[in-house]
Amino acid sequence: EPEVTQTPSHQVTQMGQEVILRCVPISNHLYFYWYRQILGQKVEFLVSFYNNEISEKSEIFDDQFSVERPDGSNFTLKIRSTKLEDSAMYFCASQGDRVSEQYFGPGTRLTVT
Amino acid sequence: KNEVEQSPQNLTAQEGEFITINCSYSVGISALHWLQQHPGGGIVSLFMLSSGKKKHGRLIATINIQEKHSSLHITASHPRDSAVYICAVGSIIQGAQKLVFGQGTRLTINP
Numbered sequence: 001e002p003e004v005t006q007t008p009s010h011q012v013t014q015m016g017q018e019v020i021l022r023c024v025p026i027s028n029h030l031y032f033y034w035y036r037q038i039l040g041q042k043v044e045f046l047v048s049f050y051n052n053e054i055s056e057k058s059e060i061f062d063d064q065f066s067v068e069r070p071d072g073s074n075f076t077l078k079i080r081s082t083k084l085e086d087s088a089m090y091f092c093a094s095q096g097d098r099v100s101e102q103y104f105g106p107g108t109r110l111t112v113t
Numbered sequence: 114k115n116e117v118e119q120s121p122q123n124l125t126a127q128e129g130e131f132i133t134i135n136c137s138y139s140v141g142i143s144a145l146h147w148l149q150q151h152p153g154g155g156i157v158s159l160f161m162l163s164s165g166k167k168k169h170g171r172l173i174a175t176i177n178i179q180e181k182h183s184s185l186h187i188t189a190s191h192p193r194d195s196a197v198y199i200c201a202v203g204s205i206i207q208g209a210q211k212l213v214f215g216q217g218t219r220l221t222i223n224p
Contacts, residue, residue: 031208031209031210033212035212035214037154041216042199042214042215042216042217043156043199043201043212045211045213045214048206048207048211049209050209051208055206055207055208055209056206056207056209056211089154095210098205098208098209098210099144100161101146101158101161102210102212103158104148104155104156104157104158106153106154106155107154107155107156
């Protein structure tokens with residue numbers, strides 16, 4: 001069964017460093033998402049991506065964040081200058097069409113020290 | 114006020130019991146999702162529904178659009194059902210379906 005994959009599974013970085021979280025969505029899916037979950041809190045929407053552009057972004061998704069789909073398979077989330085409060089589990093999800101369910105990756109745990 | 118409220122927050126039951134988890138929402142939606150999150154953190158989609166009722170094995174999900182309420186039921190619960198169950202509501206913005214999540218219900222089924 002097709003699945004969404006994410007790398008790395010765990011990333012430790014120092015405050016101020018840039019990180020890139022990678023996702024490989026299910027092939028032929030059209031909609032892509034990033035969510036995050038701070039430890040002990042609920043999952044939060046960050047950004048949606050369709051037709052090679054951002055559809056919507058939350059207030060969390062400020063100028064330090066960016067997304068790319070550079071080669072038609074990978075979908076990346078970049079945080080330019082990490083802060084302590086960026087420590088969280090980051091989930092990528094993909095969706096086949098606008099009315100179908102979303103498939104989640106296993107997540108990347110980001111720890112900023 | 115949270116857009117998506119779940120109850121209870123925690124639920125402990127004995128194996129075999131019938132489980133109900135409730136979700137209320139305050140915004141217009143295109144669909145409601147029930148998700149399962151295991152201790153390792155991974156999230157699995159259980160149901161997506163916009164009306165009526167869906168059943169998959171021992172799991173049943175219902176939604177009442179007028180009352181903005183949904184329930185997830187588990188029949189003949191088993192310890193392997195222990196997980197966090199999350200209700201999320203979807204709204205379609207520029208084609209993509211943004212999800213807003215509830216805080217989750219932690220279910221523990223004891224043998």
